[in-house]
Amino acid sequence: MNTQKVIKHISDWLGDYLKTSNCKGFVIGVSGGIDSAVTSHLAALTGATVWCIELPIYQHPNQINRARKHIETLQSKFKNVKTIEIGLSSVFTEFSQVIPQIEEGELKNLALANARARLRMTTLYYVAGITQSLVLGTGNKIEDFGVGFFTKYGDGGVDLSPIADLLKSEVYMLGHALEIIPEIMDAAPTDGLWGDDRTDEDQIGASYDELEWAFSFTERRENPAEIEQPRQREVLEIYTRLHKMNQHKMTSIPVCKIPSDLKV
Numbered sequence: 206m207n208t209q210k211v212i213k214h215i216s217d218w219l220g221d222y223l224k225t226s227n228c229k230g231f232v233i234g235v236s237g238g239i240d241s242a243v244t245s246h247l248a249a250l251t252g253a254t255v256w257c258i259e260l261p262i263y264q265h266p267n268q269i270n271r272a273r274k275h276i277e278t279l280q281s282k283f284k285n286v287k288t289i290e291i292g293l294s295s296v297f298t299e300f301s302q303v304i305p306q307i308e309e310g311e312l313k314n315l316a317l318a319n320a321r322a323r324l325r326m327t328t329l330y331y332v333a334g335i336t337q338s339l340v341l342g343t344g345n346k347i348e349d350f351g352v353g354f355f356t357k358y359g360d361g362g363v364d365l366s367p368i369a370d371l372l373k374s375e376v377y378m379l380g381h382a383l384e385i386i387p388e389i390m391d392a393a394p395t396d397g398l399w400g401d402d403r404t405d406e407d408q409i410g411a412s413y414d415e416l417e418w419a420f421s422f423t424e425r426r427e428n429p430a431e432i433e434q435p436r437q438r439e440v441l442e443i444y445t446r447l448h449k450m451n452q453h454k455m456t457s458i459p460v461c462k463i464p465s466d467l468k469v
Contacts, residue, residue, distance in 0.1 A: 206375055208382040212247065215367050220251040222365060230254030232333040233341040234325055236397050237271030239380050239389055240343040244367055246383045248341060249283040256332055259290040260325045262297045263400040271388045278386055293324050318398040322359025342366040345373050347413060351420045352444060353451025354409060361454060373413035411440045419444035
C-alpha cells in the first residue's frame with residue numbers, strides 16, 4: 206500500500222466533504238487506541254478545526270494517558286487541534302442506578318458496556334452541535350463490515366467514516382507513516398468499555414490478523430471444508446458467527462413497505 210498517497214487521499218476526502226457540508230470542523234473521541242489516533246491525525250492534516258474529545262468512564266489509566274499524550278503530540282504539530290476532557294463516570298453511575306433491574310449477569314453487563322458508548326456518542330454530538338462540526342468515526346473495515354465489533358448508535362453513530370475501508374493492519378501502516386506515538390502503536394487494541402484492561406482479542410476470541418485472514422477467505426468464496434488447520438477452522442467459525450449475528454449493525458434499517466393498494 207502506498208501509505209503517503211492513502212494519507213493524502215483520506216485527508217483530501219475529509220477536506221472536500223467538510224467544504225460541501227457547511228460545517229466548520231471535526232469532532233472525534235480519542236480513546237488512546239490506534240484507530241482514533243490515526244483518524245484524528247488525518248483530520249488535522251485538513252487544516253480545519255479538530256476537536257479531540259476525551260470521554261473517560263472509569264477508564265483504565267493507561268488508556269487515558271495514551272489519549273492525552275497523543276493529543277499533546279498532535280497539538281505540538283497542528284495549531285488547528287483543540288481538546289476537551291469530559292468525564293462521564295458520574296453520569297454513567299447515575300444511569301446504571303436508575304435503570305430498572307430487568308436482567309442480571311452477562312447480558313446486563315454487555316448492555317451497560319454499550320450504554321457507555323452511547324453516552325459518549327451523545328456527548329460528541331453535543332460538542333458537534335455547538336461547534337458546527339462533523340463527528341468522525343474510527344471504525345476499520347474488519348470492525349465495521351467484518352464482525353460488526355462496534356456499538357449500534359454508540360461508536361457506530363457518526364457522520365463520516367474515514368478509515369472504514371482499511372484493514373486493521375493497513376491502519377497500523379498509516380500509523381507508522383504518521384509517526385503515531387509508540388505507546389499507542391504497541392498497545393493491544395481494546396474498546397475501553399469495561400473499565401478494565403481486556404482486549405478486543407479477549408472479547409472476540411481471535412486476533413485482527415486472524416480476522417483479516419477470515420475476511421479474505423470469505424471474500425474469495427473458498428470452500429471451508431478444504432481448511433486443514435484446526436485454528437483456522439475455529440477462527441472462520443468465529444468470524445462467520447459474528448458476521449451473521451451483527452448484520453443488523455452493518456445493513457440499513459429495515460423499512461416495512463406498504464403495498465400501494467393498502468393506502469387507497
